[in-house]
Amino acid sequence: MTKMSTTAETWFYNEPENQAYLISERLNATFWQARAVDVYWKVIRTEPPYLAHGYRGEEIIEMEWAPREWLALRAPASADAERLADIVSKRVLAFPATFTYVTPEGQRVYEWHRGDAAKRWNELQGRYEVSQLKRLR
Numbered sequence: 001m002t003k004m005s006t007t008a009e010t011w012f013y014n015e016p017e018n019q020a021y022l023i024s025e026r027l028n029a030t031f032w033q034a035r036a037v038d039v040y041w042k043v044i045r046t047e048p049p050y051l052a053h054g055y056r057g058e059e060i061i062e063m064e065w066a067p068r069e070w071l072a073l074r075a076p077a078s079a080d081a082e083r084l085a086d087i088v089s090k091r092v093l094a095f096p097a098t099f100t101y102v103t104p105e106g107q108r109v110y111e112w113h114r115g116d117a118a119k120r121w122n123e124l125q126g127r128y129e130v131s132q133l134k135r136l137r
Helices: 020-034 081-092 118-125
Strands: 040-045 052-054 060-068 070-075 097-100 108-113 129-134
Touching: 020 040, 020 052, 020 081, 060 129, 070 081, 097 118, 118 129
Parallel strands: none
Antiparallel strands: 040 052, 052 060, 060 070, 070 108, 097 108, 097 129
């Protein structure tokens, strides 16, 4: 029997099953419980790194993650990415974002990393197309 839960434990802190519908349901339940009810999540890739699109009106937000390792949230310039990142930090993953930056397409990106993120930080610093790179913790 598959247990449905409303926490990130079932899709971030543990490997989720490879069924888009079940992972989507877990994401939506997690975010809705965290009071991010204005986003509907749909899983696009069902193997690591997982990829989900969040639909909020005309905006599409991307969330990509490798369970137990990292999560990236990419939002268009028009979205309130800071608010959503705050919800992910405080109510979904329960640890703060590691850093943020802007892509050449204007997307605001927040990344969360468990453990040492120095390698990723150095990689981002060396990419000329990344702007407004900021370490958050």
